[in-house]
Amino acid sequence: MNQYIREKLCNNFCSYFKPLQKEDLACEGFIVLERLLRNGTNITFDRPDKLYDYGMQKMLTQAMCVVCPFYANDCDFILAALSPPFNGKEIKKPSPCGGFIFLTHLLESNIIKIDDIRNII
Numbered sequence: 854m855n856q857y858i859r860e861k862l863c864n865n866f867c868s869y870f871k872p873l874q875k876e877d878l879a880c881e882g883f884i885v886l887e888r889l890l891r892n893g894t895n896i897t898f899d900r901p902d903k904l905y906d907y908g909m910q911k912m913l914t915q916a917m918c919v920v921c922p923f924y925a926n927d928c929d930f931i932l933a934a935l936s937p938p939f940n941g942k943e944i945k946k947p948s949p950c951g952g953f954i955f956l957t958h959l960l961e962s963n964i965i966k967i968d969d970i971r972n973i974i
C-alpha cells in the first residue's frame with residue numbers, strides 16, 4: 854500500500870517528493886489517504902480537471918495539519934501560513950504537500966466529507 858500511495862499520490866501531486874529518498878516519516882496527508890483507502894473509499898488518483906480555490910484550506914488545516922508530524926517545524930506551507938506578512942506585504946506562499954492538495958480536490962468534489970477525515974485521525 855505504501856509504495857502504491859508513493860507512486861500515485863506523492864509522485865504526482867507533491868512538490869516535496871524525492872523518489873530516490875526513503876522517508877522514515879509520512880505526512881498526515883499520506884496517512885489520511887492510506888486510511889481512507891484501507892476503509893474502502895473508492896479513490897482514483899486522477900488529476901483534477903479544474904483549479905481549486907482552496908475554500909476548504911482552513912478546515913483541512915485545522916482537522917489534519919495540526920496532528921501532522923511536520924506541523925511544528927518542518928512544513929513550509931504551515932510556517933508561511935502562520936507567519937505575519939513580510940513588511941505588510943503578502944509573499945508567494947509555498948504549496949502544501951500532495952496529500953493536502955489531493956484531499957482538497959476530494960473535498961471540493963464531494964467525494965469525501967471533512968468528517969470522514971476527522972473520524973479517522
Ligand code: SF4
Nearest residue numbers: 882918921928949950
Ligand atoms: S500541508 Fe504540511 S502540515 Fe499539512 S499534512 Fe501536509 S506536510 Fe503535514
